[in-house]
Amino acid sequence: MAVTSTRDRLAAVSLPATRGLSGLLVSARPAQWVKNLVLPLPFLFGGALSSARGWKLAASGFAVFCAITSAIYLVNDVMDRERDRAHPVKRRRPLAAGELNIPTAIAAATVLGIAGLGAAFLLSPRFGLWSLLYVVLMLGYSLWLKGIPFLEALIVAAGLPLRALAGAALAGLTPSSFLTGCAYLLALFLVIGKRQWELQHAGNVSSSEHRPVLASYHREGLDFLFVVTALSTVAAYSAYTVVPSTLVMHGGRSLASTVPFVVLGVARYVRLVYRRGGGGSPTRALLIDDPWILLIVLGWVAAAGWIIYAR
Numbered sequence: 001m002a003v004t005s006t007r008d009r010l011a012a013v014s015l016p017a018t019r020g021l022s023g024l025l026v027s028a029r030p031a032q033w034v035k036n037l038v039l040p041l042p043f044l045f046g047g048a049l050s051s052a053r054g055w056k057l058a059a060s061g062f063a064v065f066c067a068i069t070s071a072i073y074l075v076n077d078v079m080d081r082e083r084d085r086a087h088p089v090k091r092r093r094p095l096a097a098g099e100l101n102i103p104t105a106i107a108a109a110t111v112l113g114i115a116g117l118g119a120a121f122l123l124s125p126r127f128g129l130w131s132l133l134y135v136v137l138m139l140g141y142s143l144w145l146k147g148i149p150f151l152e153a154l155i156v157a158a159g160l161p162l163r164a165l166a167g168a169a170l171a172g173l174t175p176s177s178f179l180t181g182c183a184y185l186l187a188l189f190l191v192i193g194k195r196q197w198e199l200q201h202a203g204n205v206s207s208s209e210h211r212p213v214l215a216s217y218h219r220e221g222l223d224f225l226f227v228v229t230a231l232s233t234v235a236a237y238s239a240y241t242v243v244p245s246t247l248v249m250h251g252g253r254s255l256a257s258t259v260p261f262v263v264l265g266v267a268r269y270v271r272l273v274y275r276r277g278g279g280g281s282p283t284r285a286l287l288i289d290d291p292w293i294l295l296i297v298l299g300w301v302a303a304a305g306w307i308i309y310a311r
Contacts, residue, residue, distance in 0.1 A: 023094030024108055027077050028070035032283055036065040038160055038183060039167035044301070046173040046249070047308060054171065060123055061170045065163060067116035068135060074109035076142040078102055083212075123170060130166035134159065149216035153191045160187035178240035185236055189229035189266070193273045196222045226273070230266050237262045253307050261300035268293050 040049075040058035048054040077084070077095045084096035094100035113135065121128030141155045161183040168175035199214055199222065240246055241255035272290050 023100030024104060027074050027094050027100055027105060028108075028112075029073045030066075030070075032069065032073065033062075033066045034283055035160065036062050036069060036163060038163040039065055039170075041183075042164055042168035042173055042175065042179075043171045044305060045176070045179060045308065046168070046171055048171040048173065049305075050309060057123070057170055058167070060119075061127065061167055064116050064120045064123065064127075064131065065134075065166070067112045067119070068131060071109040071113035071116065072135065072138045072142065074105045074112070075139065078105050078109075079142050120166075124172075126169035127166055130162065130169050134162045134166065137162070147213050149213050152213055153188065153195060157184060157187035157191045160184065176240070176245070178236065178243060178246070182233065182237045182240055185229055185233040189226065189233050190269070192222055192226045192229055193269065196226060196273060226270075230270055234259075234263055234266055250308055255304060255307055257307070258300055258303045261296050261303060265293060265296040265300070268296065 039061050043049050043054055043058040049058065077093055080090075081093075081095040084090035084093050090096060095102070095105060117128065117131055117135065120131035137155060137158060141152065145155055146152045161180045164180055164183045165175050195214070195217060196219070199217055199219060238256075238259050241259060247254060268290055272293070
């Protein structure tokens with residue numbers, strides 16, 4: 001960990017309690033909890049939401065991952081606080097701005113992480129193991145692996161399918177290899193789009209100052225990977241909707257009619273990145289930058305739910 005700076009030492013002794021709590025909440029990234037909605041998807045596609053118990057388990061799993069992911073974000077902000085100060089947006093994060101002290105952040109991360117993992121194992125041992133794997137992988141990324149080009153993108157993207165696998169374990173379902181692969185391709189598509197944005201829109205400072213690994217990336221290579229992952233995501237999901245295992249699971253009903261939602265969603269995000277300079281935050285793109293993306297996602301969920309649960 002980097003040597004404590006003067007700003008960090010001043011924050012540790014002079015930070016008002018209310019300001020510290022506000023900074024803690026911001027650093028926990030509640031807006032990023034939307035990513036944890038991937039966890040209930042196996043419940044949806046596996047038909048496990050047909051009972052009150054299924055809804056309760058899905059909600060509990062979502063809450064557990066909100067605690068775990070917030071703990072990881074706090075650790076990451078502690079490790080990156082000096083580099084974040086060189087970023088035009090990230091410098092406003094509470095730890096980088098000196099609005100949250102390091103001991104408070106570490107204590108909160110420890111409590112959230114232990115509580116989240118403890119609750120995960122209480123809900124289901126298999127769910128607990130997947131949750132533990134997620135924590136180990138993301139801590140490894142935050143502490144050591146974020147400086148390795150391409151591997152770091154693969155690790156970040158793995159967070160989405162790991163949520164899906166954890167959700168399947170909690171629901172007591174055998175995870176679909178196709179659906180897990182779709183989740184991974186989609187996540188990689190979003191991560192590559194984010195790296196593109198960071199490489200091009202780092203402000204007046206070198207992009208490598210706040211994320212050193214960007215020095216190893218090139219715009220042409222990222223463009224190629226962005227297009228390839230976009231096409232692969234659509235192709236993989238299209239195949240998933242019509243493979244025999246999917247048809248058997250849903251009583252012969254095909255999910256092919258949900259494919260246009262995926263095509264439109266991917267196309268809107270590509271447009272956001274290339275024509276509107278977006279992509280710096282997939283979560284912001286979903287919630288703020290392009291409301292059409294959110295509507296498309298909701299339409300996809302509604303269409304899939306209708307096909308799976310309508311009798």
